[in-house]
Amino acid sequence: MTTEIILYEFGPTRSARCRWTLLEAGLDFESIEDQSLIHSDRLKEVHPLGKLPAAVIDGRPLFESSAICTCFADLVPERNLIAPAGTWERALHDQWTSFGMTELEAHVWSTARNTFVLPEEERLPDIIGQNAVAFGQAGAVLDNALKDSDYLVGNRFSVTDIILGYTVNWGNRLGLIESFPNLQRYLDRLFERPHCTMTR
Ligand SMILES: N[C@@H](CCC(=O)N[C@@H](CS)C(=O)NCC(=O)O)C(=O)O
Incomplete structure (x- = not known):
């Protein structure tokens, strides 16, 4: 039985992660690509905050990239993009994705919010330096994890790298990984993949 997938997406936003995963997975999907959907009532039926990406999978809404x-x-499972639930590799996937969202992505998102997302009068530019420091502390952990390994879980490419790679690339665009050679090489490896949807 095939799974019916609708992806609400927009270009280089975090929806790029979902498109990349679908391409690596070889799954068919319907794309609804429309930036103006953000905060719309239609999108709020899928994502309560009206954010992108969001997906409908066999009629059921799912949010968070x-x-x-x-x-x-x-x-x-035959594509080996993730280890089965209950395995140690799956625990490592959960570890790195949680780490990526909370210890890395939260800081670059805060910088984006205080640079161009929020209305100018609501921005707190002073926080940007603090975000860079926090991203650097967590970036050092990730850089060290990639010292003797090309990828984050089981030393082979997986969906964990799609999720974390997007955040590392975001940091790179902000000039935050200059002192992390392993992260730079990691990004180079990810960009070599034919289905990579990230932009430098
Ligand atoms: N943690 C969410 C973040 C989603 C998100 O903030 N998406 C942005 C585009 S990259 C958005 O829709 N922004 C509109 C807003 O912040 O209200 C995820 O990873 O899916």
Whole structure:
């Protein structure tokens, strides 16, 4: 039985993670690509905050790019994009995705919010330096994890790298990984993949 997938997406936003996972998974999907959907009532039926990405999978709404990518990877175990639930490798996937969202992505998102997302009068530019420091502390951990390994889980490419790679690339665009050679090489490896949807 095929799974019916609708992906609400927009270009280089975090929806790029979901598109990349779908391409690596070889799953068919319908794309609804429309930036003007953000905060719309229609999108709020899928994502309560009206954010992108969001997905409808066999009629059921799912939000948060990390959860959506993980779900897609689980649909095709034969593609080896993720280890089965209950294995140690799956625990490492959960570790790195949580770490990526809370210790890395939260800081670059805060910088984005205080640079161009929020109306100018609501921005707190002073926080940007603090975000860079926090991203650097967590970036050092990730850089060290990639010292003797090309990828984050089991030393082979997986959906974990799609999720974390997007955040590392975001940091790179902000000039935050200059002192992390392993992260730079990691990004180079990810960009070599034919289905990579990230932009430098
Ligand atoms: N943690 C969410 C973040 C989603 C998110 O903030 N998406 C942005 C586009 S990259 C958005 O829709 N922004 C509109 C807003 O912040 O209200 C995820 O990873 O899916």
